Amino acid sequence: MLNIERRDFLRGAGAAALTTMIYPRVSVAADEAGPFTLPPLPYDFAALEPSIDAKTMELHHDKHHAAYVKNLNAAVKDHSNVASMKLEEILTKLPELPEDIRTVVRNNAGGHANHSMFWQIMGKDGGAPEGELKTAIDSDLGGLDKLKEDFNTKGGKVFGSGWVFVTVSPDGKLALTTKPNQDTPIMEGGRVLFGNDVWEHAYYLKYQNRRPEYLKAWWDVVNWKAVAERYAAAKSGKLAI
Numbered sequence: 623m624l625n626i627e628r629r630d631f632l633r634g635a636g637a638a639a640l641t642t643m644i645y646p647r648v649s650v651a652a653d654e655a656g657p658f659t660l661p662p663l664p665y666d667f668a669a670l671e672p673s674i675d676a677k678t679m680e681l682h683h684d685k686h687h688a689a690y691v692k693n694l695n696a697a698v699k700d701h702s703n704v705a706s707m708k709l710e711e712i713l714t715k716l717p718e719l720p721e722d723i724r725t726v727v728r729n730n731a732g733g734h735a736n737h738s739m740f741w742q743i744m745g746k747d748g749g750a751p752e753g754e755l756k757t758a759i760d761s762d763l764g765g766l767d768k769l770k771e772d773f774n775t776k777g778g779k780v781f782g783s784g785w786v787f788v789t790v791s792p793d794g795k796l797a798l799t800t801k802p803n804q805d806t807p808i809m810e811g812g813r814v815l816f817g818n819d820v821w822e823h824a825y826y827l828k829y830q831n832r833r834p835e836y837l838k839a840w841w842d843v844v845n846w847k848a849v850a851e852r853y854a855a856a857k858s859g860k861l862a863i
């Protein structure tokens with residue numbers, strides 16, 4: 623009896639209140655839920671100041687990322703075979719998806735994956751690359767200073783909207799690449815170690831047209847501990863998105 627009552631409580635109005643308590647920044651209505659969900663931001667909106675301002679973080683997470691999740695859910699709503707797939711599987715099997723939803727899924731599944739990675743690899747007091755990660759950056763990308771320079775140059779050259787990424791192979795080799803729109807190296811079977819969003823919505827409130835300034839300031843909020851965890855996960859075949 624108690625179990626049923628508790629279950630009913632969780633299914634009813636209490637569920638929304640409980641969700642709000644745990645994830646105060648997420649405001650996805652119940653009828654928009656699933657199968658994909660907006661991950662909560664793992665820090666406050668203001669945590670990445672001054673590199674990224676709080677208002678940008680709020681809009682970026684609560685509006686932009688939420689919209690990708692909502693649109694993805696809407697696109698797969700009547701396609702149970704796609705709705706039951708994991709995000710990384712959808713991204714690697716785009717050519718096999720029904721043609722009428724392929725483009726909308728590409729854009730929104732890509733946006734969901736890219737932003738889920740993005741929040742995770744940023745944070746306050748992110749430290750510096752150490753150990754195997756540092757060794758890989760030194761040997762594959764010419765060291766941290768050279769990586770920053772080349773990454774920023776590539777990010778500055780993305781025409782329109784897109785991303786600049788460091789990819790990681792199963793044996794831990796690193797490479798730099800860029801993608802337009804919400805595309806991701808995952809679509810080609812690759813894996814993303816970390817990346818930066820160079821869509822205007824990521825920086826325009828604070829930096830306006832000065833994307834190079836944003837790219838430079840962004841390195842101060844890279845969470846190298848999180849990047850190192852992703853590096854280890856990639857080498858053990860466990861890095862998904």
Ligand code: MN3
Pocket residue numbers: 682686737819821823824
């Ligand atoms: Mn974005």
